[in-house]
Amino acid sequence: MLRQLEKLSLEADGRYASTxxxxxxxxxxxxAEQRISAYEKIRDAEEKILDQVEQQLRAKSPHIxxxxxxxxxxxxxxxxxxxxxxxxxxxxxxxxDALRDGFLLWYRTIIKAFRDEKxxxxxxxxxxxxxxxxxxxxEAPLMQPVMALTQSILGE
Amino acid sequence: MVSAAQAQSNGSTDATILAQNYRxxxxxxxxxRTNHYSLRDYLQFDNQRGDITDWYNQRVxxxxxxxxxxxxxxLEEEVGSASALVMYRIGEEWGKRDAVVxxxxxxxxxxxxxxxxxxxxxxxxWWWPFTTQxxxxxxxxxxxxxxxxxxxxxxxxxxxxxxxxVGKPVCYIYAGxxxxxxxxxxxxxxxxxxxxxxxxxxxxxxxxxxKQDRIDAAAFWxxxxxxxxxxxxxxxxxxxxxx
Numbered sequence: 001m002l003r004q005l006e007k008l009s010l011e012a013d014g015r016y017a018s019t020x021x022x023x024x025x026x027x028x029x030x031x032a033e034q035r036i037s038a039y040e041k042i043r044d045a046e047e048k049i050l051d052q053v054e055q056q057l058r059a060k061s062p063h064i065x066x067x068x069x070x071x072x073x074x075x076x077x078x079x080x081x082x083x084x085x086x087x088x089x090x091x092x093x094x095x096x097d098a099l100r101d102g103f104l105l106w107y108r109t110i111i112k113a114f115r116d117e118k119x120x121x122x123x124x125x126x127x128x129x130x131x132x133x134x135x136x137x138x139e140a141p142l143m144q145p146v147m148a149l150t151q152s153i154l155g156e
Numbered sequence: 157m158v159s160a161a162q163a164q165s166n167g168s169t170d171a172t173i174l175a176q177n178y179r180x181x182x183x184x185x186x187x188x189r190t191n192h193y194s195l196r197d198y199l200q201f202d203n204q205r206g207d208i209t210d211w212y213n214q215r216v217x218x219x220x221x222x223x224x225x226x227x228x229x230x231l232e233e234e235v236g237s238a239s240a241l242v243m244y245r246i247g248e249e250w251g252k253r254d255a256v257v258x259x260x261x262x263x264x265x266x267x268x269x270x271x272x273x274x275x276x277x278x279x280x281x282w283w284w285p286f287t288t289q290x291x292x293x294x295x296x297x298x299x300x301x302x303x304x305x306x307x308x309x310x311x312x313x314x315x316x317x318x319x320x321x322v323g324k325p326v327c328y329i330y331a332g333x334x335x336x337x338x339x340x341x342x343x344x345x346x347x348x349x350x351x352x353x354x355x356x357x358x359x360x361x362x363x364x365x366x367k368q369d370r371i372d373a374a375a376f377w378x379x380x381x382x383x384x385x386x387x388x389x390x391x392x393x394x395x396x397x398x399x
Binding site for chain 1: 191192193194195196197274276277279280284
């Protein structure tokens with residue numbers, strides 16, 4: 001939304017913006033309260049969401065966070081927390097491009113560098129389901145495209 | 157459009173002045189942030205000063221494809237067929253210096269020594285600024301690292317993309333850059349050769365980085381007409397040119 005606003009302010013410089021050009025703003029404002037509410041719910045339930053994701057991942061594979069003799073639970077939790085916060089911010093600002101360009105594309109290469117693709121695949125299947133549980137029926141669709149983008153880039 | 161950063165070296169008066177005068181605001185606000193590779197995060201456009209700086213406070217210049225053509229063709233006009241070697245050497249010097257600068261940046265940013273970090277991770281940390289600045293995405297194949305060589309694929313090389321299908325490898329500056337950087341990184345002399353190029357009608361550019369005997373063998377086979385796939389197969393089988 002912020003990028004669209006920036007684009008509109010440039011393109012409509014010296015003239016009135018058309019009804020079509022204002023459409024994104026109307027749509028954003030119409031759902032702004034739900035976005036804020038969803039963001040606050042995710043923020044307040046962050047630890048609970050991370051706990052549940054971890055439980056579900058361990059249930060699927062008890063040694064999912066182990067590599068050899070090393071336990072990477074804390075590192076994985078830190079990274080999931082980071083992803084969740086950025087995803088929630090992307091939903092709040094309705095800015096998927098910023099999430100993709102500023103984080104997901106980079107993070108995918110880091111996952112690949114550490115050969116964590118399989119863990120990522122499971123993690124980003126589970127995360128959207130858990131996040132959905134803390135959101136209302138009106139809020140969940142706002143987070144859905146963000147989670148879908150995250151899953152498609154990190155969980156391939 | 158591609159951009160090139162002006163690398164700073166420690167101890168230089170000019171470098172100190174640059175470092176004092178140019179500050180990347182987002183980096184100052186979020187010094188520990190590691191996901192800073194979108195163009196708008198990585199580069200800081202200062203309209204008032206009329207300059208661009210990168211995440212590490214280095215001056216950056218944006219250049220057009222016309223500039224790249226001018227550089228390549230102008231050099232060819234000046235030095236003829238030696239232009240390939242000149243471009244390689246430019247890249248090599250750049251890479252060697254960048255290895256020094258990268259080590260400083262990496263250790264400041266991740267608070268860990270370069271030699272104690274996973275190679276695949278530090279390589280991503282090295283190449284991301286290049287990706288952001290338009291030098292292309294890459295893919296590194298380290299499966300033959302123990303045998304003294306590795307492959308790098310570059311997607312969307314700025315040189316090859318700009319020159320188009322000219323029927324020969326053109327990315328000498330990349331080859332030199334890889335040779336110089338990896339030489340600086342492991343402190344052993346390494347070379348690099350482009351085995352296939354987008355400018356030869358391929359879909360991406362492929363480079364071999366390794367000890368000089370591997371590079372010489374690959375160059376020999378390439379001159380004999382071998383394809384990148386043939387050369388790769390021979391190297392993986394441990395074949396070298398019979399002396």
